[in-house]
Amino acid sequence: MRHYRRTYSGSxxxxxxxxxxxxxxxxxxxxxxxxxxxxxxxxxxxxEAEAILNTAEPADKLITSRPQLPETPASSREISAAGxxxxxxxxxxxxxxxxxxxxxxxxxxxxxxxxxxxxLLYTSPALCERTRIAVPDEEDNRSLALVRSAFTAAKxxxxxxxxVMDTSFGLLERGTDAIVDGTVFAELASFGVDEILIKNTVIxxxxxxxxxxxxYLTGCAEITGGSCQLGIxxxxxxxxxxxxxxxxxxxxSVADFTGIDMTAYTSVTPDEMYxxxxxxxxxxxxSFSIYNMRVVLSTTDLDLLAAQAQALRDSTIxxxxxxxxxxxxxxxxxxxxxxEIQPDEEPRTAITPKALPQTNPYATTSSSxxxxxxxxxxxVSGSAEDSTAVGNSWYVxxxxxxxxxxx
Numbered sequence: 001m002r003h004y005r006r007t008y009s010g011s012x013x014x015x016x017x018x019x020x021x022x023x024x025x026x027x028x029x030x031x032x033x034x035x036x037x038x039x040x041x042x043x044x045x046x047x048e049a050e051a052i053l054n055t056a057e058p059a060d061k062l063i064t065s066r067p068q069l070p071e072t073p074a075s076s077r078e079i080s081a082a083g084x085x086x087x088x089x090x091x092x093x094x095x096x097x098x099x100x101x102x103x104x105x106x107x108x109x110x111x112x113x114x115x116x117x118x119x120l121l122y123t124s125p126a127l128c129e130r131t132r133i134a135v136p137d138e139e140d141n142r143s144l145a146l147v148r149s150a151f152t153a154a155k156x157x158x159x160x161x162x163x164v165m166d167t168s169f170g171l172l173e174r175g176t177d178a179i180v181d182g183t184v185f186a187e188l189a190s191f192g193v194d195e196i197l198i199k200n201t202v203i204x205x206x207x208x209x210x211x212x213x214x215x216y217l218t219g220c221a222e223i224t225g226g227s228c229q230l231g232i233x234x235x236x237x238x239x240x241x242x243x244x245x246x247x248x249x250x251x252x253s254v255a256d257f258t259g260i261d262m263t264a265y266t267s268v269t270p271d272e273m274y275x276x277x278x279x280x281x282x283x284x285x286x287s288f289s290i291y292n293m294r295v296v297l298s299t300t301d302l303d304l305l306a307a308q309a310q311a312l313r314d315s316t317i318x319x320x321x322x323x324x325x326x327x328x329x330x331x332x333x334x335x336x337x338x339x340e341i342q343p344d345e346e347p348r349t350a351i352t353p354k355a356l357p358q359t360n361p362y363a364t365t366s367s368s369x370x371x372x373x374x375x376x377x378x379x380v381s382g383s384a385e386d387s388t389a390v391g392n393s394w395y396v397x398x399x400x401x402x403x404x405x406x407x
């Protein structure tokens with residue numbers, strides 16, 4: 001019996017040892033096989049990555065995943081523009097003189113056709129016909145005559161015309177907004193306008209209805225039939241918000257050109273404005289390289305406007321549009337040098353005046369002559385004549401104060 005138990009116990013231990021050996025062998029096999037599969041998978045992925053790198057587009061094409069932008073004359077043209085708010089002019093002679101003056105300095109003229117509240121400055125004959133409203137005669141539509149005179153003067157100077165318009169998007173029903181605005185745009189093209197810059201399409205910068213805006217622009221373009229170029233104006237805050245990248249891509253893909261409004265509304269020094277503008281340009285470098293944006297500035301302070309313009313030029317951005325009647329010689333900016341105050345080599349201490357001694361000029365008590373070290377500062381700093389006349393004789397009054405003779 002004892003022998004049997006010893007045999008059975010030895011057999012159980014042997015089986016446990018063999019089971020452990022087999023488990024280790026199986027685990028090693030599984031690990032080896034998994035490593036082979038993982039290595040093969042990684043090899044395939046590396047090969048795919050290399051293939052992508054070898055066939056990739058240039059870096060500037062990979063900044064965003066935007067669709068290919070349309071190649072139009074407006075999108076590729078470098079412009080220098082200034083503008084007129086036509087609501088500020090009341091006679092045709094005045095507006096023609098202003099146009100001729102600007103035409104000497106800029107190749108493109110901007111005409112803001114808003115009445116200040118976002119409404120069209122004049123009554124549109126084309127829109128009246130579409131909506132079957134009686135077209136007003138020239139006497140009742142003086143604003144239209146002024147607008148057409150401005151356009152005619154600009155064309156006579158062989159300048160590009162860009163009309164700045166408030167959009168009907170968001171104010172009218174979808175579809176109707178494109179019909180109304182497209183009709184006005186086509187009419188402006190018949191007046192000689194080359195481009196339309198549409199503003200205020202984006203109201204909420206954190207929630208841009210990109211697909212609807214793109215559909216609106218497409219509808220406007222269908223009505224104009226390509227008779228003028230349509231651009232969209234964004235604020236700089238829209239571009240600075242990274243989450244808006246896809247929305248901008250969608251809208252810009254159907255627009256003929258894009259503009260960025262970098263108008264400053266804060267009160268800072270020109271140097272601070274220059275630095276701030278430079279930082280914004282650096283942040284927007286990718287957008288500028290993709291969209292060839294036109295920078296629109298409406299800053300009313302000429303010193304700040306000059307600093308903005310200089311910052312753009314120093315950053316090699318030349319597509320500038322001033323919405324106001326601004327002549328180039330009014331935009332002069334030079335950075336103020338920083339004056340460093342050097343500390344004095346020896347710090348100066350404040351001089352505290354000493355109280356004059358209370359003396360009695362009638363005292364007759366004499367004292368012994370004083371040495372040079374005991375002579376008061378007033379005596380040392382006195383003139384030579386005073387020293388000769390008085391000498392070094394001093395008197396002491398009843399209070400013990402040394403005094404000079406009064407005679």
